[in-house]
Amino acid sequence: MTKTWIFFKLRMLQLRYDKTALFFSYIFPVILLTGIGYPMELMNKAEIKLHYIDQVQSEASAKVIQYLHDNALVNLIVDPEPEAYQQRLKANELKQLLLIKPADNTNTSTGTKTELALELVTNDEAQNVIENQALNNVVNAYFTSQSQHVAQKTISAGSVTSYITILLPGLIGMTLLIIGLNGFGGVLIEEGHEGLFRNIKTIDASPLPFLSGLLFSRLVVCFSIALSLFMIGIFMFNLSWQFDLFLWLLIVLLGSCAFLGIGLIIAVLSPSVNGFNGIVNFVQLPFVVFSGVFFSISAFPDWLQWVTQLIPLTHMNIALHAVMFDGVNMTNVAEIGKELAVLSFWCLASLYIGWKRFKW
Structure with a gap:
């Protein structure tokens, strides 16, 4: 010993x-x-980068931006090159972009005039299909009726994944x-x-x-x-x-x-x-x-x-x-x-x- x-x-x-x-x-x-x-x-974080261009600069567009900013799925970013977004989408340097544009039309479901229109611009890369659909649902949800809310409850899985x-x-x-x-x-x-x-x-x-x-x-x-x-x-x-x-x-x-x-x-x-x-x-x-x-x-x-x-x-x-x-x-x-x-x-x-x- x-x-x-x-x-x-x-x-x-x-x-x-x-x-x-x-x-x-x-x-x-x-x-x-x-x-x-x-x-x-960092890659495992469940969020999607969404660039946006606000062409309206109004209170209504600010509400849209705030709504998306508060969504846990969306990482909202002001697009730094608004004049070249189409070329960047074609090159897949940019995956999704939201255009907030002025509009002067009437919502057929509510009969009220809308101040702006939202256009989600994406490319057709197969790897982006799921993200595109998820963002489309998030954006469309902004215009849905708020008279009825679906209760949501999150239960912890109790494990690290x-x-x-x-x-x-x-x-x-x-x-x-x-x-x-x-x-x-x-x-x-x-x-x-x-x-x-x-x-x-x-x-x-x-x-x-x-x-x-x-x-x-x-x-x-x-x-x-x-x-x-x-x-x-x-x-x-x-x-x-x-x-x-x-x-x-x-x-x-x-x-x-x-x-x-x-x-x-x-x-x-x-x-x-x-x-x-x-x-x-x-x-x-x-x-x-x-x-x-x-x-x-x-x-x-x-x-x-x-x-x-x-x-x-x-x-x-x-x-x-x-x-x-x-x-x-x-x-x-x-x-x-x-x-x-x-x-x-x-x-x-x-x-x-x-x-x-x-x-x-």
Whole structure:
């Protein structure tokens, strides 16, 4: 136990001076989370940009503008180039434009004269059809009779459905995978080929405290990174912190140990540092692409979804998402029972095989 503690402290001290490892462990995931998550959150906002040109400049047109401004679906913008709107619509630089024009005609349904006419100008791009129809309904609603109102009640769905619910668990899992493969297995293969193992043998130290010290130091890094990313999610994306923290930490522990074990296996099987790097690239890329780090695996065809179930990162992402956003806790933990079982299997099997194959 004393030797394990000594190796652990040495590993933490070593990490302190490894600027590259610190960057890819702590800074790079934050850059991905903010650089991808924040723009995607803005894109997820349910609003349509509507440029307008007010040719009337009257109290009636001001009421129309205020009505549209108050509509949550519409992001109303004064058109900066009214003389060139047709060319911009043709080029799809402008999707929709509302012309508020003077009118001198009588409304046939009410028998009253109208001061203005509204013309929604759009293009025929297929990608804009739904937005065009939605805006047409909003504009037409302004002229409908206000004598009868439809009561509307909004009920909260009780869950977060934005892109961040996919990205955050995925980035946590991906970062832990990188630490396991490169921060654990990569360190071992390099030190072995540099002759460090032979030097350690001279001080009568067994592989167990040596590997344990490295493993515990990497677990500290894994937990600190996972917590840091989630705290950023709370403060930047207004995520809730009310979830089962114990179950969340258990998933992080199982996933981290599984990836550390995989890194250990690759290290002991690799004939050289270059061979290790090649195997890691071969393993790491499919793990990240097919496990739902940046998008949901439900977008894959059925046969490919079956293949993704063989990847431990897939199960970690699913379990983290369920705990953080779907309300899964210790009372209904059976909902992620398969994910926990798969992670536990990978954790125990990879560490055991790696330990048995490891030699000084």
